[in-house]
Amino acid sequence: MTMINRDPRMEKYCDSEALTGPFGEIWDWVGLARYVATVDVDGNKFDIWNHTVEGLLIISYFYLLHLLISSPFLFSLAQHHPQRPVLSESFNAEIEVQFVNIPGQYTVTGGGFIGRDNKNLNQVVNLQLTKFEYPSIYYQLKRHDLKQMFTVTEDIRGEKYCSRGPFLGPFGEVWSWVGHAKFAGVVDVDGSKFDTWNYTEGITTQSLWINRSHIHRPVRYISESKNVNISVADFKIYHANPPTDPDEFEVPSICQETMLPTAKHYMNFTQHHPQRPVLSESFNAQIEVIYESIPGNYTVTGEGFIGRDYKKLDQLVNLQTK
Numbered sequence: 001m002t003m004i005n006r007d008p009r010m011e012k013y014c015d016s017e018a019l020t021g022p023f024g025e026i027w028d029w030v031g032l033a034r035y036v037a038t039v040d041v042d043g044n045k046f047d048i049w050n051h052t053v054e055g056l057l058i059i060s061y062f063y064l065l066h067l068l069i070s071s072p073f074l075f076s077l078a079q080h081h082p083q084r085p086v087l088s089e090s091f092n093a094e095i096e097v098q099f100v101n102i103p104g105q106y107t108v109t110g111g112g113f114i115g116r117d118n119k120n121l122n123q124v125v126n127l128q129l130t131k132f133e134y135p136s137i138y139y140q141l142k143r144h145d146l147k148q149m150f151t152v153t154e155d156i157r158g159e160k161y162c163s164r165g166p167f168l169g170p171f172g173e174v175w176s177w178v179g180h181a182k183f184a185g186v187v188d189v190d191g192s193k194f195d196t197w198n199y200t201e202g203i204t205t206q207s208l209w210i211n212r213s214h215i216h217r218p219v220r221y222i223s224e225s226k227n228v229n230i231s232v233a234d235f236k237i238y239h240a241n242p243p244t245d246p247d248e249f250e251v252p253s254i255c256q257e258t259m260l261p262t263a264k265h266y267m268n269f270t271q272h273h274p275q276r277p278v279l280s281e282s283f284n285a286q287i288e289v290i291y292e293s294i295p296g297n298y299t300v301t302g303e304g305f306i307g308r309d310y311k312k313l314d315q316l317v318n319l320q321t322k
Contacts, residue, residue, distance in 0.1 A: 026308075027279040035276075041161060048163065049277060082183060082195045085208060085215045087175040088240040089118035092248070096234045097127065104294055106131060110138075115249070117242035120144060121169040122249045132294070143249065144169045150255045156292060156299060162255035177206050194219055216240055281310035289319065 033049040092115040099108040110129035117123070121144030129136050137160070139152040149167035154160050181199035187209065194209040209220035217238050224230040243249070284307035291300040302321030309315070 025281055027277075027281060030277055030279060033276075047277075082212050083215055084181070084183075085175075085178055085195075085197060085210045085218070087178060087216060087218060089173050089175060090116055090240070090242045092116070092239050092241070092243040093235050094237040096236060097129075098232050100230075106294060111236075112138075113248075115243035116174070117249070118173075119242075121171065122242075123171060124243075124248055139252070141249065141251065142167045142171060143251070146251075150251055152252055152254060156290070160254055162252065164255065177201070178208060181206075181208065282308050284308070287319075289321070 030049065035047060035049055092113070094111070094113055096111040097109070101107070108129055108131045110127050112127035113124070114126075115122075115124045121142070123140075123142040125138065125140050127138040129138055134156070137152065137154045141150045143150075144167060147166060147168055149165045151163050151165070152160055153163070177199045178197060181197040184196040184198045184207070186193050187196055193212075195212050197208045197210065199206050203225045205224045207220075207222040207224070208218055209222075211217065211219060217240070218235050220235070221233045222230060284305070286303070286305055288303045289301065293299075300321050302319045304319035305316070306318075307314075307316045
């Protein structure tokens with residue numbers, strides 16, 4: 001196997017080592033993949049097939065808020081057992097979120113809006129996030145009347161894309177665990193006291209901060225998995241009813257060009273499942289590549305040629321990158 005590289009001084013050098021073969025298959029996972037949705041980019045429609053290997057796409061978040069809760073200066077046990085919180089599954093709220101990834105050593109912060117109509121099975125999550133000082137969005141709309149879920153994502157160039165998938169309902173309840181939670185104590189933050197309720201199932205512990213005089217209004221929600229994965233959401237404004245503005249559940253304009261107009265049309269569409277891709281392990285292609293290193297906070301772009309002769313175990317990759 002021969003590799004030609006170029007160092008920062010633009011000097012080229014060649015490395016060679018033995019190749020006894022075989023090399024791994026590129027497309028063997030396609031046989032296990034599941035069809036997810038169809039995405040429309042500038043009028044071009046593409047089927048999306050996904051396959052997840054256990055543990056491959058796990059993102060761990062950690063937030064040191066538990067140090068605050070356990071501090072002897074801020075934590076005191078309640079003398080009287082408070083009333084259990086009672087929270088509506090239909091609500092609309094402005095929230096702030098923070099995630100800290102310890103293995104990746106990066107932090108994600110942001111805020112936005114979440115609205116749920118539990119009766120009609122409609123939900124929208126619209127967040128503006130910042131990671132590595134770069135802004136991004138997280139937007140997802142679930143519409144049971146349309147039997148569809150719309151997700152808008154943004155790439156590193158700021159281009160937005162809409163993907164669709166089926167949503168036949170129901171969606172899980174947010175607060176069902178509160179009925180089984182145990183009162184954990186009172187936390188004092190700058191003179192404001194909040195009751196804390198905890199519920200542990202398996203490796204995950206969920207916590208809720210509540211003002212004792214407003215048991216229908218959450219203050220802070222924490223989800224922790226064995227001190228490894230923690231996500232925190234602070235409720236800045238909370239109303240225990242679905243969004244009153246019907247536009248909150250409107251399909252984004254970027255998705256309207258590709259959406260199917262009615263549930264009937266959608267059900268007709270699902271009856272025709274697309275054919276699974278069949279790809280040759282021997283091929284030659286001109287490609288463009290984008291590689292983003294999250295820990296290193298840099299991006300590599302480039303283009304070039306790749307050729308594979310799977311039968312003879314020959315392969316060539318020739319890229320110009322910057």
